[in-house]
Amino acid sequence: MAKMPVSITVNGQRYEREVDPRLLLSDFIRHEIGLTGTHVGCENGACGVCAVLINGKTGLSCLAFAVQCDGDEIETIESLGTPSDLHPIQEAFWENHGLQCGFCTPAMVLTAHELLSRNASPSRAEIIEAIGGNLCRCTGYQTIVDSIEQAAEQMRAGKEEAA
Amino acid sequence: MTTTMDPRIPPSRQREKPGQDLKWIGKGIRRVEDPRLLTGRGKYVDDVVLPNSLHAAALGSPHAHARIKSIDVSKARALPGVAAVLTGEDVAKSTGPLPCFSNPPTEQRCVAIDRVRHVGEPVAIVAAESRYVAEDALALIEVEYEELPVVMDAAEAVHATGDAVIHPERGETNVAIHRVFEFGDVDDDFAAADAVIKRKLRWPRSGAQPMETCGATAVFDEGEGKFTIHVNSSMYNYVGWLIAVTLGVPVHKLNLVPTLAGGSFGSKLFIHKVPVIAAVLARECGRPVKYLEDRIDNMTACDHHGSDRIYDCELALDADRRMTSMKCTVIDDYGAYFQFGIGHHGNALSQITGPYQIGSVKVDITAVFTNKCQQGAYRGFGSEVSNYVMERMVDAACAELDLDPVAFRKTNFIQPDQFPYFIPTGNLYDSGNYPAVLDKALDLLDYDGWRQKQKDALAEGRYIGIGLATCQERSVFSSTEFWSLNDEAGFALTSSPEGVSIKIDPTGNAVVSLQAPFWGNSPETMATMVLAEKLTIDPANISITYADTDHGVSGTGPGGSRYTVMLAGAIVGAVDTIKDKLFKIAGHLMEADTADLELRDGAVGLKGVPGKEMTIADLAMQAHFFRLSFPDEPGFDTGLDATTTYDHPLTTMPSEDRKDLGIYYPIMGHMCHMPVVEVDIKTGQVKFLDYVAVHDCGTMVNPKTLAGHIRGGTAQGIGTALYEEYKYDANGQLQNASFMDYLVPTAHEIPANMRIGHVETPSPFTEYGIKGGGEGGRMGAPPALAAAIEDALKPLGVKADFLPLTPAKLRGLIREAEAS
Structure with missing residues (x-):
């Protein structure tokens, strides 16, 4: 199988690679460029664990080929906070015990990030709708909804303070 | 507290008594695991x-x-x-x-x-x-x-012969084991019964299905002749x-x-x-090899499907409506292999009579082989099934004899002054307060209020049901459960220890080596909190590592809701060793008797003399680098560390005839689950209106993470009760081997606001009185939901004797009820 050139920007950095046309975006992110914060749970688009932001919208990286994302801008969990400087969403997940094993967490946080970027004050029903495609086997979801609700509040407060 | 001198109960080895004024234990602190997990820095097996x-x-x-x-x-x-x-x-x-x-x-x-x-x-x-x-x-x-020939039906599997026998080397049968256990005078109790309730119950095959599958990366070093496997x-x-x-x-x-x-939930046991x-x-290749199951591998061949049982039960009651005896005949479909024997039934027998005073019990167990993935472990390890069976029988008794489910439970509960309490199988319940848990749940839910709303709704043609389950939450297994039910014991192990190594570095910081992995629980937080408490140091000065087998000591790891109790035991032991040395060093330097010293706020101080103290950091520097400042006695040798193994706090051997299984799962928690559901009788859909769960896990280490276990376990219990089942067809094809078809609950399927309550009845046998709490939610939700649905459909006379109660199956029951 002839390799194909791709140019994908991940977390602001452009990566030029020659890849198999069948290489999944999830494998490109994890194995070609070594960002292992994106996890893989089912590889058939049913669990949502591999979600990343593709041009600002959440997409399942196990359902896209890397070559389809040529020229795209991808954001992964590594683009948000760091352990010593958490993003407000991550801070809220920490405070509310919105994670246990942490395997679905990067996708949950990114999904929340996308939601809050288009809706600064989501209702609980809207939060549940947004994470409806992300499975979590540990938490029972309630504390995830709490986390996102609190993150929205804090981010609104932060913006008001800045204004 | 145990004041009993019952010779069957070994003396308590508890060092740290419950009820102390504690600084860290009991606080809902944020987990120390989280910052790296939240930022994608956690290293899982594929990383x-x-x-x-x-x-x-x-x-x-x-x-x-x-x-x-x-x-x-x-x-x-x-x-x-x-x-x-x-x-x-x-x-x-x-x-x-x-x-x-x-x-x-x-x-x-x-x-x-x-x-x-x-x-x-x-x-x-x-x-x-x-x-x-x-x-x-x-x-x-x-x-x-x-x-x-393919064998799929567990009841038929018993009769298979010839080529349909799956393990001919074990004999001409697919019966893996058949045993009858009788504890107490079952026949007499049934002969004397005023009423006997009978039900057939079905528990479906589901599984843990953590979001990460099983994986390994192996290296073989030919020079050393040695494998390293991550x-x-x-x-x-x-x-x-x-x-x-x-x-x-x-x-x-x-x-x-x-x-x-x-995630594991047992499946990575x-x-x-x-x-x-x-x-x-x-x-073979002389190169590192990574093997990671994909989801289909994990669903079809993970070796960890959950219990799959058919029950025939009879419950005997006397004229005062006290339960006196229970008989169960159970066929359990173990699938193609038999890795843990019928350990799952040992687990069930540890709390088979639930929270009730039932004097005798008989269990006839037939484990069969079929052509399915073998059973392993899934949150409850078989005791979640006996919880379901016991509670369904209690509900059946209440329905048939027109008894109030709350009052009936209260009458039959083991009372708080009866602990420690031996159940007929020989297992001991260390402590408990079941009426307190039930009362708290009734109060939290506003039970009477919901009963009124239920009546009002019915008048409008809406079917609301209130479920009630009062269940046991055994914790801290002893390994005897794995073999005590075998015909022959085989390797009759009696150790299920937990070790820990703690090293205090020269600046007074602690490194703790655990002997078991993180699998979604909170071992780093637990170890940090217990160590900070016991050694009076700051959690920020503690770091946690995971020992491999080269550097580790004995440790059984999480499973059977044991880990927090066992780890606390190991840490208390290790700190006592470190403390002895700190006191020796401080005593020498401060010219004080070690008996006059105490740990306070990161220092060793002279009792009653504020300001007269040396910090642990100063003492650690002395311990690591200044040997000649101290007497030439072994107790002063360089270093400040301890490795301690904590054995099961309370276990005894089974009797030869197995009329007494011994004490093997005694650290007994309890829970009351009360869901309120509405059933749409046109579609069979079940909607949550409310949910209350009150748990008693003894002294709580961290209420925040305990509530997390309860909510998460309940979500899995909801899956088991309403959605999840591995569906094999007659040819043995698994028809729902993906998350498209095997329906794990999403955020839409769980209660919007599940409310958690806690009662704390400390164990007299474990450090600080802690009990386990890792599995509880899944051990209480299924019977509570079956009860809620049956209660909702009571006006139609629907009986729910099986799980999962999917919309289609519920519609079937409603249709049948309406036709008759």
Whole structure:
């Protein structure tokens, strides 16, 4: 199988690679460029664990080929906070015990990030709708909804303070 | 507190009494695990990347039961990028059967030889330059099968003969074991009964299905003759050495290195097939090999399906409506292998009579082989099923005898002044306060208010139901449960320890080495809190590591809701050792008697003399670097560390005749679950209106993480009760081997605001009085939901004797009820 050139920007950095046309975006992110914060749970688009932001919208990286994302801008969990400087969403997940094993967490946080970027004050029903495609086997979801609700509040407060 | 002098109860070894004024234990602090997990820095098994690695894939059998007539791997081997293709026979040249804890064992191979016994069982394995190429190679392997009769129905499996016998080497039957256990005078109690309630109940096969599958990266160092395997398994410092036996190397020539696990819920209790496949290929190829199950591998062949039981039950009551005796006949479908024997029933027998005073019990257990993936562990390990059965029988008694489910439970509860309490099987309940838990739940829910709303709703044609389950939450298993029910005990192990190593560095910081992995629980937070409490140091000065088998000591790891209790025991022991040394050093330097010293706020101080103290940091520097400042006695030798192993706090041997199973699961928690649901009788859909769960896990270490276990376990219990079931067809094909079809609850399927309450009845036997709490939610939600649905549909006369109560099945029950 002839390799194909791709140019994908991940977390602001452009990566030029020659890849198999069948290489999944999830494998490109994890194995070609070594960002292992994106996890893989089912590889058939049913669990949502591999979600990343593709041009600002959440997409399942196990359902896209890397070559389809040529020229795209991808954001992964590594683009948000760091352990010593958490993003407000991550801070809220920490405070509310919105994670246990942490395997679905990067996708949950990114999904929340996308939601809050288009809706600064989501209702609980809207939060549940947004994470409806992300499975979590540990938490029972309630504390995830709490986390996102609190993150929205804090981010609104932060913006008001800045204004 | 135990004031009893009952000779059957060993004395308590509790050092740290409950009820102390505590600084950290009991506080809902944020987890220390989280910052790296939240930012994608957690290292799970697929994040182990070694240079020059190969990637493996396994060819699963398409047949449920067949002889392998021939395998042609030549085309697969010829594919560019393929390093090795091995059949079962190839593997068997160097590698033995997988570990098995039943007696006699069933022979299971990591790659089948001659015969396949379930769909998805590996028949060949490949290592290649990428997972993609490895999967290409699978498609080129040609296998010729001769199909054998497929055994799928557990009740029919009992009668199978000839080619339908799945393990002929064990005899001409698919009955893996049949045993009848009787505790107390069951016949007399039934003869004297005023009423006998009978029900047939069905518990479906579901499974843990963590978001991360099982995986391993193996390296074989030919120079050292030694394997190193990175794997997301637990119990590696307990029984991991059995992997070396399988691989045919001395035990010290295998190092198992734990990784974070992306959830387990029991299903990563002891992973054997996956690391052995990776190791066999690594030895063959002389390169590191990674093998990671995909989701289909995990669903069809993870070796950890949950219980799958058919019950016939009878409950005897006297004229005062007290339950006196219970009889159960149970057929349990174990699938194709039998790795833990009927340990799951040992687990169930530890709390078989629930929170009630029932004087006798008889259980007739038939474990059968069928052509399904074998059973393993799933949150509850079989005792969640007996909780469901007990509560369903209680509800049946209330329904048939027109009794109030709350009052009936209160009458039959073991009362707070009766502890410690022996149940008929010989297991001991250490402590409890069941009326307090029930009262708190009734109050939290506003039970009377919901009963009124239920009436009002019915008048509008809406069907609301209130469920009630009062269940046991046994914790801290003793290993006797794994063999005490066997015909012959085999290897009758009696140790299930937990070790810990604590090193205080020269600046006074602590490094704690755990002997078991993180698998979604909070071991780092627990260890940090208990150590900070006991040594009076700041949590910020503690770091946690995970010991591999080369550097570890004995440790059984999480499972059976044991880990927090056992880890606390080990840490208390280790700190006592470190404290002794700190006191010796401080006593010498401060010219004080060690009896006059105390730990306070990170320092050793003279009792009653504020300001007269030395910090642990100063003492640690002394301990590490200034040997000649101290007397020439061994107690002053350089260093400040301790390695301690904590054994089970309270366990005894079973009797020879098994009329008494001994004390083996005594740290007894309790819970009350009360869901309120509305059933749409036109669609069979169940909607949550409310949910209250009150748990008693003894002294709470961290209320925040305990509530997390309760909510998460409840979500899994909701899955078991309403949605989840591995659906095999008559040919043994698993029809729902993906998350598209195997329905794990999403955020839409759980209660919007589940409310948690806690009661704390400390254990008199564990450090600080802690009890386990890892499994509770899933052990209470299924019977509570069955009760709620039955209550909602009471006006239609619907009986819910099986799970899962999916919309389609509920519609079937409603249709039947309406027709009759």
